[in-house]
Amino acid sequence: MLEVKSLTKRFSGLVAVDQASLSVAKGSITGLIGPNGAGKTTLFAMVAGFLQPDGGSVSYDGRDITQLAPHVRARGGIARTFQIVQPFEGLNVQENIAVGAYLHTPDAKEAMAQAAGIANRVGLGADLAKASSDLTVAGRKRLEVARALATKPKLLLLDEVLAGLNPSEIRDVLPLVRDIRDQGVTILMIEHIMQAVMNLCDTVYVLSQGRMIAQGEPRVVCEDPQVIEAYLGHGAAERLRAERSHA
Amino acid sequence: MYSPQIVVEALLNGLMLGAIYALIALGLTLIYGVLHIVNFAHGALLTVAMFMVWLACARYGLDPYLAILIVAPAMFALGYALQRFIIGPASHGKDNGILLVTLGLSIIIENALLAAFQSDTRTITTDYSFRVVELGPLLLSFPRVIGFGVTIATTLLLWLVLHQTDIGKAIRAVAKEKLGASLVGISVPHVYAMTFAIGCACLAVAAGLLMPSFYVSPKTGAAFVLVAFTIVVLGGMGSIPGALIGGLLIGVVEAASSLFLGDSLGQIGIFLIFIVTLLVRPTGLFGARA
Amino acid sequence: MLEVRDLRAGYGATEVLRGVSLDVKAGEVVAVLGSNGVGKTTLNKVLSGVVPATSGTIRFNGAALEHEAAPAIVTAGLIHVPEGRKIFPNLSVRENLELGAYCRPRRGRAERIEQIYATFPKLKQRARQYAGTLSGGEQQMLAIGRGLMGEPKLLILDEPSLGLSPLMVEEMFALIARLAASGLAIMLVEQNVVQSLELAGRAYIMENGIITLSGPASELNSNAELKRAYLGL
Amino acid sequence: MTKPRLSTLAIIVAVLAAIAFTGLSGALLNLMIFMMIIALAAQGWNILGGYVGLSSFGHAAFFGAGAYAMAVLQTRFGVNAWIALVIGIALGALVGAAIGFLSFRSGLKGSYFALITLAFAEVARILANSWNFTGGAAGILIKLQTGLPYLQFADRRYFLLIALGFVAIGLLVSWWLEHSRFGAYLVALRENEQAAQALGVDVFAVKMKAIAISGALTAAAGCLYAQNYLFIDANVAFGSWISIEALFAAIVGGSGTVLGPLLGAIVLLGLGELTKSVSGGIPGMDLLVFGVILVLSVAFSPNGLVMLMKSLGLRAPKAKEA
Numbered sequence A: 001m002l003e004v005k006s007l008t009k010r011f012s013g014l015v016a017v018d019q020a021s022l023s024v025a026k027g028s029i030t031g032l033i034g035p036n037g038a039g040k041t042t043l044f045a046m047v048a049g050f051l052q053p054d055g056g057s058v059s060y061d062g063r064d065i066t067q068l069a070p071h072v073r074a075r076g077g078i079a080r081t082f083q084i085v086q087p088f089e090g091l092n093v094q095e096n097i098a099v100g101a102y103l104h105t106p107d108a109k110e111a112m113a114q115a116a117g118i119a120n121r122v123g124l125g126a127d128l129a130k131a132s133s134d135l136t137v138a139g140r141k142r143l144e145v146a147r148a149l150a151t152k153p154k155l156l157l158l159d160e161v162l163a164g165l166n167p168s169e170i171r172d173v174l175p176l177v178r179d180i181r182d183q184g185v186t187i188l189m190i191e192h193i194m195q196a197v198m199n200l201c202d203t204v205y206v207l208s209q210g211r212m213i214a215q216g217e218p219r220v221v222c223e224d225p226q227v228i229e230a231y232l233g234h235g236a237a238e239r240l241r242a243e244r245s246h247a
Numbered sequence B: 001m002y003s004p005q006i007v008v009e010a011l012l013n014g015l016m017l018g019a020i021y022a023l024i025a026l027g028l029t030l031i032y033g034v035l036h037i038v039n040f041a042h043g044a045l046l047t048v049a050m051f052m053v054w055l056a057c058a059r060y061g062l063d064p065y066l067a068i069l070i071v072a073p074a075m076f077a078l079g080y081a082l083q084r085f086i087i088g089p090a091s092h093g094k095d096n097g098i099l100l101v102t103l104g105l106s107i108i109i110e111n112a113l114l115a116a117f118q119s120d121t122r123t124i125t126t127d128y129s130f131r132v133v134e135l136g137p138l139l140l141s142f143p144r145v146i147g148f149g150v151t152i153a154t155t156l157l158l159w160l161v162l163h164q165t166d167i168g169k170a171i172r173a174v175a176k177e178k179l180g181a182s183l184v185g186i187s188v189p190h191v192y193a194m195t196f197a198i199g200c201a202c203l204a205v206a207a208g209l210l211m212p213s214f215y216v217s218p219k220t221g222a223a224f225v226l227v228a229f230t231i232v233v234l235g236g237m238g239s240i241p242g243a244l245i246g247g248l249l250i251g252v253v254e255a256a257s258s259l260f261l262g263d264s265l266g267q268i269g270i271f272l273i274f275i276v277t278l279l280v281r282p283t284g285l286f287g288a289r290a
Numbered sequence C: 001m002l003e004v005r006d007l008r009a010g011y012g013a014t015e016v017l018r019g020v021s022l023d024v025k026a027g028e029v030v031a032v033l034g035s036n037g038v039g040k041t042t043l044n045k046v047l048s049g050v051v052p053a054t055s056g057t058i059r060f061n062g063a064a065l066e067h068e069a070a071p072a073i074v075t076a077g078l079i080h081v082p083e084g085r086k087i088f089p090n091l092s093v094r095e096n097l098e099l100g101a102y103c104r105p106r107r108g109r110a111e112r113i114e115q116i117y118a119t120f121p122k123l124k125q126r127a128r129q130y131a132g133t134l135s136g137g138e139q140q141m142l143a144i145g146r147g148l149m150g151e152p153k154l155l156i157l158d159e160p161s162l163g164l165s166p167l168m169v170e171e172m173f174a175l176i177a178r179l180a181a182s183g184l185a186i187m188l189v190e191q192n193v194v195q196s197l198e199l200a201g202r203a204y205i206m207e208n209g210i211i212t213l214s215g216p217a218s219e220l221n222s223n224a225e226l227k228r229a230y231l232g233l
Numbered sequence D: 001m002t003k004p005r006l007s008t009l010a011i012i013v014a015v016l017a018a019i020a021f022t023g024l025s026g027a028l029l030n031l032m033i034f035m036m037i038i039a040l041a042a043q044g045w046n047i048l049g050g051y052v053g054l055s056s057f058g059h060a061a062f063f064g065a066g067a068y069a070m071a072v073l074q075t076r077f078g079v080n081a082w083i084a085l086v087i088g089i090a091l092g093a094l095v096g097a098a099i100g101f102l103s104f105r106s107g108l109k110g111s112y113f114a115l116i117t118l119a120f121a122e123v124a125r126i127l128a129n130s131w132n133f134t135g136g137a138a139g140i141l142i143k144l145q146t147g148l149p150y151l152q153f154a155d156r157r158y159f160l161l162i163a164l165g166f167v168a169i170g171l172l173v174s175w176w177l178e179h180s181r182f183g184a185y186l187v188a189l190r191e192n193e194q195a196a197q198a199l200g201v202d203v204f205a206v207k208m209k210a211i212a213i214s215g216a217l218t219a220a221a222g223c224l225y226a227q228n229y230l231f232i233d234a235n236v237a238f239g240s241w242i243s244i245e246a247l248f249a250a251i252v253g254g255s256g257t258v259l260g261p262l263l264g265a266i267v268l269l270g271l272g273e274l275t276k277s278v279s280g281g282i283p284g285m286d287l288l289v290f291g292v293i294l295v296l297s298v299a300f301s302p303n304g305l306v307m308l309m310k311s312l313g314l315r316a317p318k319a320k321e322a
Helices: A040-048 A070-075 A093-101 A108-122 A137-150 A167-182 A194-200 A218-223 A225-232 A236-246 B004-035 B042-058 B064-091 B095-117 B142-164 B166-176 B178-183 B188-210 B220-235 B240-261 B263-280 C040-047 C070-076 C093-100 C109-119 C121-125 C136-149 C166-181 C193-199 C217-221 C224-231 D006-020 D026-051 D060-077 D081-105 D110-130 D156-178 D181-191 D193-198 D203-229 D240-253 D260-279 D285-300 D304-321
Strands: A002-011 A014-024 A029-033 A055-060 A078-080 A155-159 A186-190 A203-208 A211-216 B132-135 B138-141 C002-011 C014-024 C029-033 C055-060 C078-081 C154-158 C185-190 C202-207 C210-216
Touching: A002 A040, A014 A029, A014 A040, A014 A055, A014 A203, A029 A040, A029 A167, A029 A194, A040 A078, A040 A155, A040 A186, A070 A078, A070 D193, A078 A137, A093 A108, A093 A137, A093 D181, A108 A137, A108 D181, A137 A155, A137 A167, A167 A186, A167 A194, A194 A218, A203 A218, A203 A225, A211 A218, A211 A225, A218 A225, B004 B042, B004 B138, B004 B142, B004 B166, B004 B188, B004 B220, B004 B240, B042 B064, B042 B095, B042 B188, B042 B220, B064 B095, B064 B188, B064 D285, B095 B220, B095 D110, B095 D240, B095 D285, B132 B142, B138 B142, B142 B166, B142 B188, B142 B240, B166 B178, B166 B188, B166 C093, B178 B188, B178 C070, B178 C078, B220 B240, B220 B263, B220 D110, B240 B263, B263 D081, B263 D110, C002 C040, C014 C029, C014 C040, C014 C210, C029 C193, C040 C078, C040 C154, C040 C185, C070 C078, C078 C136, C093 C109, C093 C136, C109 C121, C109 C136, C121 C136, C136 C154, C136 C166, C166 C185, C166 C193, C185 C193, C193 C217, C202 C217, C210 C217, D006 D026, D006 D156, D026 D156, D026 D181, D026 D203, D026 D240, D026 D260, D060 D081, D060 D110, D060 D203, D060 D240, D081 D110, D081 D203, D110 D240, D156 D181, D156 D203, D156 D260, D181 D193, D181 D203, D193 D203, D203 D240, D240 D260, D240 D285, D240 D304, D260 D285, D260 D304
Parallel strands: A014 A211, A029 A186, A029 A203, A078 A155, A155 A186, C029 C185, C029 C202, C078 C154, C154 C185
Antiparallel strands: A002 A014, A002 A055, A203 A211, B132 B138, C002 C014, C002 C055, C202 C210
């Protein structure tokens, strides 16, 4: 469904993303993981059209979309959430979600009704009239997802929807993500919390210092010494191995 | 059309007027570069400085150039207080808030001056107001030659302050890295106010240089404000060399266009430069990417 | 030396720190670990007076700092080397170091700079260069050097290994070990769990704005909970 | 957000109309007409400055386009006043689209946008001042001809009703914004352009429509101004005073609200008259007061009088409960 081919992005000499490729199969949940500053969000921004790559291509449903503007991609069914949540502060929760719903209907009543439905689905049903700035962190993350869902996406890009949530909140959000996939939305997610990735993803890509260093099933990827080192630091893999042989 | 001598003279006089423009723009660009705000009250503050010079001369018989020594510290204090106690707190740090607060201030200042001094234009006559300097066959206005020299000296002084003193280094540090500056113990509100104060002191120097050959009325500054913004945008918002070169350039353009188009249409050349720069290269000739 | 009790802070309606308590004793290296977005950087910003605390207390060498602004905190000797370095790119390396001593008297500044140059010979080579032109590792060294110029009693290092090559990471940790050996108290805020735990005497684990685990580093190092949180193992 | 009902708007307009027929003196009637003209200009400003968050310092460009269209078409081409009015409004939209096309394509925002609009207005002012076609520095006088076809009335109350009618249209447009996709898009891109794009909003197209509507409303105010005073020159039509009054009224009243510009215009001009009479004609005192009010309202009530009244209104019943 989504093919990313050797995308490259430089910021004033610094290579943020270096020849990274990935592919997302229709109906899958694909994870993109990697340590802080690995370039995950930059890669996402290029997929959603907010940044123009310096090299490489993005194709979606077999069409090259590298040159398309973000709103055109959104109309084509690609929705994204932002790592730093970005609610429209002048609008309440329901109106926020309705901005997404307006993509498919010009009618205000219809959009607001759809927004209410989606709010229920993501667990914001009780907060429709709340100012978006009055939501908790978890509430804002849900709002971010709800707004994206309201555009009726085929491909949903989730950028760290779990960051900043506590374990019980995470437990609540995991089924929501799975539910969205079960409704036929393909998902590509950046995630930091490994537990969630192991739980949700069919395939995982690992980005470190701008380069894809591993890909595959989550369990296999987690055993990859390169991945462990990227996460836990130099020497970690060896140490873990040593510990395991002790046990 | 015109003899080459008239054209060259006009352009040279334009260049020298441009130096004073540059001085006005210098304060504006410094404030933008550090606080990242567009100080819409800059023109009105210039008017204040010009009235101060005028008062010092007309009431107390001071020479306008000497008056700078009194007006500059006064403007410095005024600028510090305005930023620290009014613009900073009232705008809540929002871009739009700053824009509106400085717009409000400019209207307050302009009309307070109007209430105090009426709309008459006031001039100072000195025995050198109309003196000319002969440069070979060319005749140059004496006040403008002085203006040119003092502008260069002021710019050098400013450069020294910014590069040799702790507060100057702090100002440059805050311009690019606010958080880092706080973490070494620099008080950002103080640096902001100091920058604003320096910008206002530059206006005092410009006022002293303008008064011998110009007039002041409560609306005088308004005429300079778009010119100053044009220079700042052309030179690159926040760039000091940009303001200097931009000012000289605009002085020449203004002289050329009023020579060939007449005074009223002459201004259009400046505005068109402004619009085109904003549209085509908003970072200016010397500015880094915003 | 540093005693933090029930510290709360946030941005607008969002509370990020939800009651953090921790201690750093003189001469100690304490690691504060946690993944992205749990509030580590906010904690540092509150400690250094850049973000106001909503409640709780911060005592440093006996003085209450929770209502102080950044200059007073720096003067007290609590110095924070931030994540992402935040050096002054438009100033020369030497000027960056000079400003590190902004809150200290001018006297002795030149000697202090020479000491920093002795610790970081690379900075001396690049003294006149704009700091923005340095490599990532050099910038991190400059950030630490600038922090040391402030004559710290406690140095907070926020993600000093972030974005560095593996070799540079090694060098960075070796350097921190040297600083610690000289007797300087260090609070090391890191994602790099293994190396931080090797260096630190004690450690705190932060999750979602609160400390969930603390103890001697050696104990935490063999804690299964920690690995679960980080690797899902 | 405050979302007044349509019935509230109807009552406000009806009350204003009724006031006109309570036997006001000529001076007060003129003040009311002027208030409505400023309110209309401010409503135009509010579409762009309030709902989209792009503060223009040069709405005089639209006001002047309307005023000059009205004056030039009638005096030079003998066009009927009503047709001139329609053309003037269309011209305002067109000028808006032109300025918008240039500025939005270059991605100008914030202070840059404020400055470039100011520059456009100044260019228009200088051109109108030096071009014979627009009457040059002498300006244009519109011939006095009373009667409905000429849009001039011996009884000033009728002109007030017409101005009020336009203000009512302005209120309706703002009301529609609060209840439509287009309005939701405007607020969305004010709050966060990127997030709006991610939801499929064509930011450029939406901004273009907004500036055209904004220009049209403010141009209508310019048309009415010309027709009311029967004289314009470059400094009146394209002068910075109107840019400033439109902005002041909208912000003081409450930018991004339906009733803000109308409320702001009434309060500001009312206070201005009061100051003038109290200060005994010291020049500039009314504007001085405007400036102080602007700074105070940015500092203490960033959402304007409408929100201030609302929050006071909300606090009162709570006090009762306690």
